[in-house]
Amino acid sequence: MEQKSRQQQQVSSLNRAVLKMTPIAAGCAVMFALSSGNVYAQQAEAPKAAAQEQAPDTVVVTGIRRGIEAAISLKKNSTSIVEAISAEDIGKLPDSSVAESISRLPGVTSQRSRSSGKSADISIRGLAPSFNGSLLNGREQASTGNARAPEFDLFPAELMGSVLIYKTPDASLVGQGLAATIDLNTLKPLDFGKQVISAAYRKQRTGVKTSSEGSGDRYSFSYVDQFADRTIGLALGFTKFKEDGGAQQRFNTWGGWSPEVDYQGKKVKTIGGFGADTETSKSDRDGASVTLQFKPNKDFKSTVDMFYSAGSNSLKKTGLEGAIAGSAGGYDPDGVLSNATIDSNGVATAGTFSNYKGVVRNHKESAKDKFTSIGWNTELKLDDWKLKTDLSYSKAKKDASRYETTAGQPGNAASLGSISYTGFNGGNFNDVKYTTSLNYGDRNVALLTDVNGWGGGVNSPQAGYVALPTVNDKVNSFRIAASHEVSWGPIVNTHFGLNYNDREKIRAGQEGRLVVKGANGYASATVPGSAVGTAGTTGLPIVSFDPEGSLGPIYSLAQWVDASVLAKDWSVREKVTTAYAMGDLDGDLGGVPYRGNVGVQFVNTDQFSTGAQVDLAFCTGITAATCPSKVVGAGTTYSNILPSTNVSFELGNEQFIRLGLAKVLSRANMDDMRASQQFGVTTQGNNPILTGSGGNPNLKPFLAKALDVSYEKYFGNKGYFSFAGFYKSLDTYIYRAPTTFDYKPFVSANTPLPLTGAYKGSTVGLLTAPRNGEGGKISGFEMSLNIPLNMVSSYLDGFGVMVNHSDTNSQITLPGFGFSNITVSSANIPLPGLSKKVSNLRLYYEKDGFQFAWAARKRSDFLGQVSDYQDNMQLTMVKGETLVDLQASYEFKTGYLKGLSLLIQANNWNNTPFQEYNTDPNVITNKVTYGRTYLFGANYKF
Structure with missing residues (x-):
């Protein structure tokens, strides 16, 4: 509850700075409004701040500078090390999404969505997104994914007033993360001085410079007002967004597979196979925010806030895949090379392979989600005591579907086609030109059927697959807190609080084989419609159709239960009780004044998980009758003590040294805590072995000791320079590792065991599951400069620059087993999310109503997180990238158009692709080209 109060005060500061539109008032309003907060100046400074705020000769600041100066005021007056962004105006963050705005801050970067190319997952100080704590108005929230925090696209930027990032926590910050804590804040109406109404519209073009463009529309409306002599406040916000994405072309090299084949009595290197897709997406989202405040006097305030977001999205993949030199299934014979050109390195740079059995893929992934958050916060002052309570509830639900269909020649086809290629040098898979003897855009050639026998053969046909997962998540929270002014040496205020979180997350679903209706396993059907698509970057024509609705008319479902x-089905229940005590510091050390806080959290966790357990001694098939299972459950209880200290020394001339010491934690993703397990036989390679995987219901959090030091020099509220260093010593971390395990209790007489190698006939194998490891270090530094250039020369009035750079080192390597997207040679992988170098640059000009901005963000290679074809999160190496964004706008200052502003924005101006690789960054295994995104729009405020 104490944290909630602190968060409300901080948002109050930002919004007041925005509405007063003056650099002096912005900083002073922060100090005045937050005089009782643990991260701001004490009450003795309030009269001075109030006087400055009312000064009549202040300079009006608008637009980009308005948001910058409000954020600088917050950073400057904080005792913790924080970063912030603030809306340039009501309903107007600096970028079109929350994730893009956050990714421009020092030490912060984002991973683009594999499907849309938009900023999605946020990494801070080289750590993966799961290391962040994420809050909405100071509270933990439910999520629709396997991770704990909600996806950022659930929160439209138009409904956010500010975003705060705590790089160092204090004891009252509940829900903190090991890397940082991100707090998204909606508007509070009593922080505004008058009624404000704003409306905006954006027209969007996506996929510009690709084979097919998409379009979109964004609408937003905000209303803020005060009633009954400013004792009642109301804030309303609504958004609507709809987008049809452009065509994105992908090419997958099957991990850079380049086998050696026989050709004219010699071994030559050639292409093994590929997958090439053209993807189109659709999405829409409606969002609403309502905040009602009641403050009849200075001693009582009650706030109810509600946030709602609902949307849907779909991704249609139309592509071609198939083995060229080898086999991809039981119906797919090895190809034979002919007409080849061989270079001096033994590489077949061109040639033709017979027996090519291309598989046309028409896949569609769809999801509908709904997120609701409600909170009620009350503050009461009794003499020298402040009492606070907070009740909150959030719920998230996601219903998804994944349809996969295959088309081509049936399994018993008598005459197969061929494929020819040119321009191969041994590693440039993406540049090779392909031609096929059969036209896969012809519906007489490409039939809906089981092309390769992937389901096991004619008696178990699989002409496609469907999965229908559902995620439900609920979080109930209660917080009570009290603070009291004291005079205990340097401690001037005490804070006590108790927070209780009860969370339950459930994942369930059905899935199975799609079987073409017919007399036998070789049955086929004509692809509906007449549409013809393109197989990714290859340019090859392929049949195209929407598979939704095909279950019934074309396919029957053979439910798969193994x-x-x-x-994949599980539930996790987690009850977390956090008690804290904290004291605010205000003193003098050797003539140097300081402010800060010191405190401790006691966190008790009670977790329990359920899942399915299959006894393979009785599992002989893939149906509920032939593979019975039972629900098992397990859990654990543990406690953590988390001390923290923040001290800010004021050196004079607006210079500060900030010091943060803390023990921090990040909890595991909830799917890692599932009780379910599964195993099978790995028969590939020279040493086959039984292997299994699952969750760990006894999993404990990441824990680390953190040291942060920051030097900051401010130039009023106009700009600043900062240099920060950080060091984290990990006590425990979570990793996946195989351990020896005897599967004898789960093996039946019919279970195939390894036939060769060291484990021939053995039931002993490896079980891969999340586990807690020990030790490791992360360190780095950050530099940031944010100034208007008229400080350098009056000739540069209106120009400004924001630049920051971070460099992070990690001495942690994790076992790489259990991740299908990584080729592991040394059995070790880097820490997920770690880019050693991250840089941001933003140049802008703002004067006389005109605004221009050029921004670039760059990050080095990193280990990213993606969702695989089975809806499981996997790790993959992502090539470093530089993204360039442009923005221009004009605001009418006078006349009948006063309040109207026009905007044009271009994202990914340099059309940077998303690229994955295994071990060699020069051998790209997956490449996606998104094109540019243009936005044209108008804002009107009155």
């Missing part, structure tokens, strides 16, 4: 499918 250990791997059942292991």
Whole structure:
């Protein structure tokens, strides 16, 4: 509850700075409004701040500078090390999404969505998104994914007033993360001085410079007002967004597979196979925010806030895949090379392979989600005591579907086609030119059927697959807190609080094979419609159709129930009780004044998980009858003590040294805590072995000791320079590792065991599951400069620059087993999310109503997180990238158009692709080109 109060005060500061529109008032309003907060100046400074705020000769600041100066005021007056962004105006963050705005801050970067190319997952100080704590108005929230925090696209930028990032926590910050804590804040109406109404519209073009463009529309409306002599405040916000994405072309090299084949009595290197897709997406989202405040006097305030977001999205993949030199299934014979050109390195740079059995893919992934958050916060002052309570509830639900269909020649086809290629040098898979003897855009050639026998053969046909997962998540929270002014040496205020979180997350679903209706396993059907698509970057024509609705008319469903499918269903219940005590510091050390806080959290966790367990001694098939299972459950209880200290020394001339010491934690993703497990036999390679995987219901959090030091020099509220260093010593971390395990209790007489190698006939194998490891270090530094250039020369009036750079080192390497997207040679992988170097640059000009901005963000290679074809999160190496964004606008200052502003924005101006690789960054295994995104729009405020 104490944290909630602190958060409300901080948002109050930002919004007041925005509405007063003066650099002096912005900083002073922060100090005045937050005089009782643990991260701001004490009450003795309030009269001075109030006097400055009312000064009549202040300079009006608008637009980009308005948001910058409000954020600088917050950073400057904080005792913790924080970063912030503030809306340039009501309903107007600096970028079109929350994630893009955050990613421009020092030490912060984002991973683009594999499907849309938009900023999605946020990494701070080289750590993966799961290391962040994420809050909405100071509270933990439910989520629709496997991770704990909600996806950022659930929160439209138009409904956010500010975003705060705490790089150092204090004891009252509940829900903190190991890397940082991100707090999204909606508007509070009593922080505004008058009624404000704003409306905006954006027209969007996506996929510019690709084979097919998309379009979109964004609408937003905000209303803020005060009633009954400013004792009642109301804030309303609504958004609507709809987008049809452009065509994105992908090419997958099957991990850079380049086998050696026989050709004219010699071994030559050639292409093994590929997958090439053209993807189109659709999405829409409606959002609403309502805040009602009641403050009848200075001693009582009650706030109810509600946030709602609902949307849907779909991704249609139309592509071609198939083995060229080898085999991809039981119906797919090895190709034979002919007409080849061989270079001096033994590489077949061109050639033709017979027996090519291309598979046309028409896949569609769809999801509908709904997120609701409600909170009620009350503050009461009794003499020298402040009492606070906070009740909150959030719920998230996601219903998803994944349809996969295959088309081509049936399994018993008598005559197969061929494929030819040119321009191969041994590693440039993406540049090779392909031609096929058969036209896969012809519906007489490409039939809906089981092309390769992937389901097991004619008796178990699989002409496609469907999965229908559902996620439900609920969080109930209660907080009570009290603070009291004291005079205990340097401690001037005490804070006590108790927070209780009860969370339950459930994942369930059905899935199975799609079987073409017919007399036998070789049955086929004509692809509906007449549409013809393109197979990614290859340019090859392929049949195209929407598979939704095909279950019934074309396909029947053979539900798949086995250990791997059942292991995906789970539930996790988590009860976390946090008690804290904290004191505010205000003193003098050797003539140097300081402010800060010192405190401790006691965190008790009670977690319990359920999941499916299959006894393979009785599992002989893939149906509920032939593979029975039971629900198992397990859990644990543990406690953590988290001390923290923040001290800000004021050196004079607006210079500060900030010091943060803390023990921090980040909890595991909830799917890692599932009780379910599954296993099978790995028969590939020279040493086959039984292997299994699952969750760990006894999993404990990441824990680390953190030291942060920051030097900051401010130039009023106009600009600043900062240099910060950080060091984290990990006590525990979570990793996946195989350990020896005897599967004898789960093996039946019919279970195939390894036939060769060291484990021939053995039931002993490896079980891969999340585990807690020990030790490791992360360190780095950050530099940031944010100034208007008229400080350098009056000739540069209106120009400004924001530049920051971070460099992070990690001495942690994790076992790389259990991640299908990584080729592991040394059995070690870097820490997920770690880019060693991250840089941001933003140049802008703002004067006489005109605004221009050029921004670039760059990050080095990193280990990213993606969702695989089975809806599991996997790790993959992502190539470093530089993204360039442009923005221009004009605001009418006078006349009948006063209050109207026009905007044009271009994202990914340099059309940077998303690229993945395994071990060699020069050998790209997956490449996606998104094109540019243009936004044209108008804002009107009155």
